[in-house]
Amino acid sequence: MTVTRGLEGVVALNSRISSIVDGVLTYRGINIDDLAEKASFEEVAFLLWNGRLPKREELDVLTKRLASDASLPQGIVEQLKAYPKNVHPMAALRTAVSALGLYDEQAEDNSEKANYDKAISLTAKMPTIVAALFRIRDGKEPVEPQDGKGFSYNFVYMLHGQEPDPVAVKAIDKALILHADHELNASTFASRVTTATLSDLYSAITTAIGTLKGPLHGGANERVMEMLEEEVGSVDKVEDVITRKLDNKEKIMGFGHRVYKDGDPRAKHLREMSRQMAELTGEPKWFEMSVQIDDLVQSKKGLKPNVDFYSASTYHYLGIPRNLFTPIFAISRVTGWTAHVLEQFSDNRLIRPRAEYVGPTNVTYVPIDQR
Ligand SMILES: CC(=O)SCCNC(=O)CCNC(=O)[C@H](O)C(C)(C)COP(=O)(O)OP(=O)(O)OC[C@H]1O[C@@H](n2cnc3c(N)ncnc32)[C@H](O)[C@@H]1OP(=O)(O)O
Numbered sequence: 001m002t003v004t005r006g007l008e009g010v011v012a013l014n015s016r017i018s019s020i021v022d023g024v025l026t027y028r029g030i031n032i033d034d035l036a037e038k039a040s041f042e043e044v045a046f047l048l049w050n051g052r053l054p055k056r057e058e059l060d061v062l063t064k065r066l067a068s069d070a071s072l073p074q075g076i077v078e079q080l081k082a083y084p085k086n087v088h089p090m091a092a093l094r095t096a097v098s099a100l101g102l103y104d105e106q107a108e109d110n111s112e113k114a115n116y117d118k119a120i121s122l123t124a125k126m127p128t129i130v131a132a133l134f135r136i137r138d139g140k141e142p143v144e145p146q147d148g149k150g151f152s153y154n155f156v157y158m159l160h161g162q163e164p165d166p167v168a169v170k171a172i173d174k175a176l177i178l179h180a181d182h183e184l185n186a187s188t189f190a191s192r193v194t195t196a197t198l199s200d201l202y203s204a205i206t207t208a209i210g211t212l213k214g215p216l217h218g219g220a221n222e223r224v225m226e227m228l229e230e231e232v233g234s235v236d237k238v239e240d241v242i243t244r245k246l247d248n249k250e251k252i253m254g255f256g257h258r259v260y261k262d263g264d265p266r267a268k269h270l271r272e273m274s275r276q277m278a279e280l281t282g283e284p285k286w287f288e289m290s291v292q293i294d295d296l297v298q299s300k301k302g303l304k305p306n307v308d309f310y311s312a313s314t315y316h317y318l319g320i321p322r323n324l325f326t327p328i329f330a331i332s333r334v335t336g337w338t339a340h341v342l343e344q345f346s347d348n349r350l351i352r353p354r355a356e357y358v359g360p361t362n363v364t365y366v367p368i369d370q371r
């Protein structure tokens, strides 16, 4: 047997959802650059789930459903209040999404219609959970979403409990579009492995959230901000800190990618968003530090920033605490995960690779009192 470490380059399945070819990312065949500039997050969600862009009435229906399905069962709100305050929000989100399945009468129904409904319902509720966690930790009551408002508007509204700044709503919407799907990344693969046993959608998304949390995957955005705030701190320290980290063979969070070796097409959008935010807030430091790190890591290591690098400074400029960065990724990626769950159910086969056994053989069992 030949082992391909980390399954690099292994093609595990056919998919019609997103593609990465020659460094170009598309959702259902549409270039991410076009979607980032022209679409809304709701349109992208519809596109991922249905394989085509919505007509106006279809978009209106979905937008309304995403707002009207956003409220949480009271049992979940009580649970969120009871969680220890110091746990990571990704751990709390993972647990809350798992618990949500207990309140859904359709949880065990794996028909296409039921799973489509669950995809919408879960996508609607994830921002409510994240915003509620944020407010509860701050000693505040969760805020209910507003009917008739868009997905990103409601998320920012529920975080701060007041009319959001349109610039912040637009920025979040664009960031959500850029994070929505990404072929067979680790968390999506994990969700498909769970689905392929014919388990249920809540189990698959719980698996995916746990997988996204890791710092080699979605958890990197939080680590980028930690580096900017706690290790670098100011533009004049960039060279020393980054050189030392590279000399110590430490990984620089937000750089490198398993598939993109010549740059992540999403990073340029986030870099531009961070630049604009720096200008708007009159606080250039975080953007300038990021640009210097980017230049240095490229020149010393030949590594380019991935989606997580400039999203960190962008979210920071938006006043979002860094332990919510990965939950925001999850709020978006749940659209991709659920699209993959639907696709897996539509043409399922158990996913079960092999392992090459390299441990000892012919070992004799020794009774316990003779060991
Ligand atoms: C949304 C996302 O998930 S995007 C990815 C988010 N993750 C991060 O930003 C974490 C930092 N990056 C990394 O750890 C890696 O680049 C990964 C996990 C993204 C990809 O990993 P792999 O494809 O397995 O690459 P691998 O880790 O083998 O790296 C290849 C070489 O580049 C180096 N390298 C890769 N990324 C980095 C980095 N960020 N900083 C420093 N060196 C790096 C490795 O040390 C290795 O060097 P070596 O050959 O001298 O040992």
Ligand SMILES: O=C([O-])CC(=O)C(=O)O
Pocket (backbone or CB within 6 Å): 181, 182, 184, 185, 186, 217, 258, 259, 306, 307
């Ligand atoms: O595809 C990957 O390996 C990681 C990634 O960029 C993503 O999930 O967006």
